[in-house]
Amino acid sequence: MTVRFGLLGAGRIGKVHAKAVSGDANAKLVAVADAFPQAADAIASAYGCEVRTIEAIEAAKDIDAVVICTPTDTHADLIERFARAGKAIFCEKPIDLDVARVKACIKVVEETGAKLMVGFNRRFDPHFMAVRKVIDEGKIGDVEMVTITSRDPGAPPVDYIKRSGGIFRDMTIHDFDMARFLLGEEPVSVFATAAVLVDKAIGEAGDYDSVSVILQTKSGKQAVISNSRRATYGYDQRIEAHGSKGLVSAENQRPVSIEVANGDGYTRPPLHDFFMTRYTEAYANEIASFISAIEKGSKISPSGADGLAALALADAAVQSVKEGKLIRIG
Amino acid sequence: MTVRFGLLGAGRIGKVHAKAVSGDANAKLVAVADAFPQAADAIASAYGCEVRTIEAIEAAKDIDAVVICTPTDTHADLIERFARAGKAIFCEKPIDLDVARVKACIKVVEETGAKLMVGFNRRFDPHFMAVRKVIDEGKIGDVEMVTITSRDPGAPPVDYIKRSGGIFRDMTIHDFDMARFLLGEEPVSVFATAAVLVDKAIGEAGDYDSVSVILQTKSGKQAVISNSRRATYGYDQRIEAHGSKGLVSAENQRPVSIEVANGDGYTRPPLHDFFMTRYTEAYANEIASFISAIEKGSKISPSGADGLAALALADAAVQSVKEGKLIRIG
Amino acid sequence: MTVRFGLLGAGRIGKVHAKAVSGDANAKLVAVADAFPQAADAIASAYGCEVRTIEAIEAAKDIDAVVICTPTDTHADLIERFARAGKAIFCEKPIDLDVARVKACIKVVEETGAKLMVGFNRRFDPHFMAVRKVIDEGKIGDVEMVTITSRDPGAPPVDYIKRSGGIFRDMTIHDFDMARFLLGEEPVSVFATAAVLVDKAIGEAGDYDSVSVILQTKSGKQAVISNSRRATYGYDQRIEAHGSKGLVSAENQRPVSIEVANGDGYTRPPLHDFFMTRYTEAYANEIASFISAIEKGSKISPSGADGLAALALADAAVQSVKEGKLIRIG
Amino acid sequence: MTVRFGLLGAGRIGKVHAKAVSGDANAKLVAVADAFPQAADAIASAYGCEVRTIEAIEAAKDIDAVVICTPTDTHADLIERFARAGKAIFCEKPIDLDVARVKACIKVVEETGAKLMVGFNRRFDPHFMAVRKVIDEGKIGDVEMVTITSRDPGAPPVDYIKRSGGIFRDMTIHDFDMARFLLGEEPVSVFATAAVLVDKAIGEAGDYDSVSVILQTKSGKQAVISNSRRATYGYDQRIEAHGSKGLVSAENQRPVSIEVANGDGYTRPPLHDFFMTRYTEAYANEIASFISAIEKGSKISPSGADGLAALALADAAVQSVKEGKLIRIG
Incomplete structure (x- = not known):
């Protein structure tokens, strides 16, 4: 077909x-x-x-x-x-x-x-998929703590910021989805801290550019998210899942893996500088998964419910920053 | 002398x-x-x-x-x-x-x-000192976000836990000091999440074994701390400071740096399994610094005030977990 | 066009x-x-x-x-x-x-x-191209010594070995071309050592499975090649060019870059297990270069002369093993 | 005692x-x-x-x-x-x-x-000892090919060169000993190539500064040694042993293991710049081994015979360069 x-x-x-x-x-x-x-x-x-x-x-x-x-x-x-x-x-x-x-x-x-699939492309990144597979195979035991680092090479134009829904709904939402993907249990609380450290114009537009978030599930599992709109060294995208039996992590990706050594030290090139080159394979895998699910009539994931769950976490984060307290979910 | x-x-x-x-x-x-x-x-x-x-x-x-x-x-x-x-x-x-x-x-x-010096030995670890030096030299610009990962190979006996003051005052206190050492600005708020995921007996003793903390300074700088009393792969001690011009990080340390490759992959040995072997040089450097300050009559650091500041952060973290909200300092 | x-x-x-x-x-x-x-x-x-x-x-x-x-x-x-x-x-x-x-x-x-182009695809591997670029930009000064490691995951069938021309003409020939590509000066002598360590049947077919080669140019630059028909950990393909001002190297490639840590240590997955997955981008870049040269009427490289030069080095290596001495070229 | x-x-x-x-x-x-x-x-x-x-x-x-x-x-x-x-x-x-x-x-x-012990200190480097231990434990099967990279940060004074016996007897001799230590079988042939690429004065003193050597044992095992009197990035000391079941390698050592990332890439500091800081632990372990052997009356290693064997390989290398051919040992 x-x-x-x-x-x-x-x-x-x-x-x-x-x-x-x-x-x-x-x-x-x-x-x-x-x-x-x-x-x-x-x-x-x-x-x-x-x-x-x-x-x-x-x-x-x-x-x-x-x-x-x-x-x-x-x-x-x-x-x-x-x-x-x-x-x-x-x-x-x-x-x-x-x-x-x-x-x-x-x-x-x-x-x-x-049938509805929502575009959380990172679930289809081969490296993050491999992390998920290690967890599914029980190699690290029960997941206890997840660390997600996600920093953009630079801030988008303020015009974009204004209609984006803010950093939590636009950028962190990917990490909320990734946390749900890795924790294997729904977060029941969100705490978020936010600041404007990169660009004052972002603050004037009512948004933040540097945020830290802690999610916690009912059984106590924790996910920590660190976001910034600035990373001079490229598109910084790392995840780490710590479990009862071990740790699995996915490293950053760079266009070429060479190293130059001289009196200044050993230097590897910067990371990818753009989400489209960083996630090229993820985009292709994502559409392939959608096509395959249609062909086989199988369950589509991530679903509309996944999109809703990530948005709810983003909303809770916004509220947490405003009120300076932990927000309970659901 | x-x-x-x-x-x-x-x-x-x-x-x-x-x-x-x-x-x-x-x-x-x-x-x-x-x-x-x-x-x-x-x-x-x-x-x-x-x-x-x-x-x-x-x-x-x-x-x-x-x-x-x-x-x-x-x-x-x-x-x-x-x-x-x-x-x-x-x-x-x-x-x-x-x-x-x-x-x-x-x-x-x-x-x-x-003259009083308080034993925050990690400030004297050569790798963490080198991180601090990179910051002092302005190589990463203004520090914006700090990430501290600190996981013990295993939990101490419950008897020790009971008289330790709890994980925040016993273990995280080192990370609070490290955060202060790296942020270059005092934290004005603390938020902490805690759970018992490793050993129920720790929970029965009224303590936690898995915690996540966010500190924030007046200007908005953030430090995220991730602690666990469990790390099957050794004594996990990493720091990362993200600034306006770049990122500096200190990697984990292992007794020997070899790698064995076979059909299962490429394997490097576990990390140090004990704080005393991990921080051997730090202990020696610490005492040398104390001796040198006495000889030269120079300022001693970390001081009693540093010990107090870290303890105050630990107390705030305990309160934050209890009340589920951000605790303001000072 | x-x-x-x-x-x-x-x-x-x-x-x-x-x-x-x-x-x-x-x-x-x-x-x-x-x-x-x-x-x-x-x-x-x-x-x-x-x-x-x-x-x-x-x-x-x-x-x-x-x-x-x-x-x-x-x-x-x-x-x-x-x-x-x-x-x-x-x-x-x-x-x-x-x-x-x-x-x-x-x-x-x-x-x-x-117009004739010969398929030395490795010249078009993005990592090796980046090594060449670093050299061209003068970042490591004059190239002095090149080290090429090239090990196959496993030996091909003996039937293939028999009609392949032997390991030097079939496998090492890629490394001879790479050495020429990186040295920037023609080798004037070849010394080779060879043994059967992997599979006796290869020896019975008159070939070797483990070889080491030294090439030297007129000005004294040296290239060392290490080949084996066995690498349990995947397709081992590394190059290193040491120059008067520094060193540039290209690391191995693996399908996914994750790491799992537990009591046995820190393990990254094996390398690519097949030349076609390892060199996917190289094959595409190679054909693109051919097409571009035809379109623009520009010089095609590697040329028939390059194919001849690499074959001459392979023949010299065979003779060196047979006679136990340095073979002068040209 | x-x-x-x-x-x-x-x-x-x-x-x-x-x-x-x-x-x-x-x-x-x-x-x-x-x-x-x-x-x-x-x-x-x-x-x-x-x-x-x-x-x-x-x-x-x-x-x-x-x-x-x-x-x-x-x-x-x-x-x-x-x-x-x-x-x-x-x-x-x-x-x-x-x-x-x-x-x-x-x-x-x-x-x-x-009782006589000869000071081949590298056998006592903790990293190289760990490599030897992996081999002894059978983890990589039979050793087949060894690669030794040894580059000095800079050339010694020409006065020293003159009375040193030349690069093979002064510098490569350590690598000859290391090859014997790792191969587990005596080399029966030596081939060496040499050139003056770093400093003409070294050539005028009758010596070389850049050499490549291949050793082979009776059963065909091979060791490749790459030496240079120049390494702008520090004291480059790596070994790699490839066996029938896998590969074991020892990485370079640097004073501190931090990394700085910015628009120029990810930079780790240069290596140790001096053999005494690089091999501090090796020197201490070496003397401890000597003392322990005296106390226990046990066999001393490396012995005078080991010193002789390495010198014989150095002499053969000198002859190989002079005659352009493989030199048989013993």
Whole structure:
């Protein structure tokens, strides 16, 4: 079976998914839609697909699944429309920045029985997958403490910050999802600290650029998250899971692994400087997992519920910073 | 000038300091006192010094300085006695488990003008000293976020736990001192999470074995501490300081740095399995620093005030766990 | 411009090149030929190209270049035929196992003015390319000594060994090329030592499985090569170039970079276990370089002369082992 | 039992051994002799021993063992004198630069039944000892190929070079001993290549500064040695033993293990810059092993025969370079 795709949104991340779909032997990119005709044309010509309207894709009989890469504030509406249209849906995170809206959207997905996958791509990074596998095989015993380090090479433009929902909902949300993925038990409390240390303009926009978070589960397992919008040495992405029998960790990734030694010491190159080069394989694996789940009719993960859970943690973190206390979940 | 020493307490840590004093070209171990004559005899015979009573050391004219390695509940009293006796004092941490008692003790030290150094040995670890030096040289710019990982190979006996003051005052206190050492600005708030994941008996004794802490300074700098009483792979001691211009980190230490590769992968040996082998150089450097400060009449660090500050953070952490909220300091 | 390709040989390495050509935006796979129709059909159906005879590809007007992946003993003949047919030629190494035959073949290439690239794929490995770049930028000064470690996970079947030309012409030849690539000066002498330590059957077939080689250039620069047909821990491929100002090295590659720590130590996974997964990017970069050189009309490297030079070093190594002495080149 | 020592030679290496003897609980430094009274006085005052003449030490009844650290050309004579005087002898390498003289000296040692240890300190480096232990435990199966990298931070003065016996007898001799230590089978052939790449004055003095060597044993095991008198990044000392079941390697050592990351990459400090700081523990372990063997009456290793074997390999290497061919040993 070949899964036939429509792509909604032909921007930066749309191109990544267009390439992943086109390169997958079990999928075919049939059509692309975008408010900017030139963006849609570029993808259509690069991957040999048609340009259509969203309405046409919604009604199309030759399309089984859609990838939603449009602006965040359109996600929930599009998910509902395509769920009702009977398409399988891959949606970039987040579903929405408002928990109530997300819940309403998930209700529609459930009622229609639609398949929905939310784009937490890091679960599909080969190194992080290998960490998860070590845990699943029992090699470190019960997970007790997780440490997640996630630092961006630089801050995004303040305009982006303003409509992003803030660092917890935009950046830390990936780490909330990763913590849930690794802890194997739901966090029941969140404590967060936040500061503006990198760029005052971020503070003026009402957001933070340097945050630390502790999550705890019912049985006492803990996850610590350290985030910064600044890392001069590249895209710093590490995880560490400490268990009753041992420790498993995933190191940082760099484009080439060479080392130069001289009187100043031994120097390895900086890390990847961009999330798209760092997570190239993760994006491809993610779409492949979506396609495979559709083909086999198997459970899709991460689901809408996963998207909701991570957003709820982000909201709790915001509240924790505001109130200076531990926030209980659920 | 040779600094002439009396050693109070001939137990495990007393032996470490006896060796350090004896091996220092500018110091001489003159006498040792211990409630157990055999313990004192053993040190006297190994290092060629006399066995004396505490009273005799207090009154001795051939002794300039003392090293206090007796049980914790005697520290404050001994500091006061030897401060009044005009000796320079090196005291193992903590001064006392009670903040009020520590304050009273420091008052006596100040009134007598005595020299007092508190045994936060990690400040003298060559790797951590090198981290501090990188920061001092401005190589990573302003410190923004510090991450301290500190895991013991195994939990101490429950009897020890009961009189230790609990994990925050006994174990995390070293990390609180290290955070202060690296942040370069006093923490103004503490948040701590704690659980019993390793050994139920620790919980029954009213303590925890797995804790996570976030400290924050006035300007927003953050330190995250991760502690566990369990690390199957050895004594896990890492620090990382992230600044505006870069990152500096100190790796773990192992007895030998070899690697064996076969079909199972590439394996390096476990870490040091004991704090005394891990921090051998730190103990020697610490005493050397104390001796040097006495000789030169220079400022002694870490001081009694440093001991008090770390204890206050530990107390705040205990309160934070109990109340589930951020505790403001000072 | 799109470079239109014919593929000669649809075996294991043929598939690798078919994928690389198909995935390159500036190239198109037009036809494939193979003595086994099923092998050709498999590639034709996977990449949407035609199955043709070698003769048809030779005569085709819609084909600009060929990739030769047929058995070694057909390489020289095919190069000559396609040189005369005016096609650009990419040929897997070696051109032939006989130096005289290679010289004759290169003469035809020169007379016809054909473009010929020989498949020393390792020059296109991103890590080794980065090593070369560091040298080119003068960061390690003049190269003085090169160390190349190259160990296969396991020995090939003895049948393959018999027709391979022996370890020096089959395996070490890659390292001879790498040494030339890094030394920046031609070797003028070769000394080689060889033994059968892995598999007696290899010795019975007249070959060796464990060899050490020293190359030296006129100015005294040295390259040391260490080869084994056995490496239980994966495909061991390291290079190190020591210069007047410093050292540059390329580390081994593994599929995922995680580490598991427990009482046995810290373990990273084995290396890649197969040259095709280890050198995936190198194969793609190699074909891209060939296509780019055709498009731009620029110099092709590595050339037939490079293939000849590496083979001459292999022949000298064989002679050195036989005679127990240094063999002068050229 | 306490082993009572006389020290012959109070220079740089004499001081190292004086400290090691004084710090060993089972030994006592009784006397020191040196042609320069000030040098002897300095050691006598630092370690509380007497200054005596060589003759007085030879005749002394309160001395059990001597450490010979005098100039190389006095070693053989002193060994013979002290062997006849019934003392246990530790002699810095080499016994002599002439094989015949070494043989004559060893004959005297054997006739007198004296205990003689030759100072190949690297066998006592904790990391290299751990490599040997992995081999002894069978963890890598039969050793097949050994790679030894040994590069000095800088060339010694040409005056030293002239009386050193040349790079093979002065520097590579350590690696010849290490190869014998790791191969577990005697080399039967040597091939060496040499060049002057670092300092022309070394060439004018008749020596080389950059050499590569291949040793082979009867069963075909191979050792490759790479030496240079230049390493801008510190004292480069690595070994690697590849066996039928796996690989064991010892990494380089640096004073502190920190890492600084910024836009230029991840930088670790240079290595030790001096053999005495690199091999501090090796020197102490070496003397401890000598003392322990005397106390227990056990076999001393490395012996005079080990010194002879390494010198014979050095001589063969010199001959190999001169004649451009493999030299058979024994």
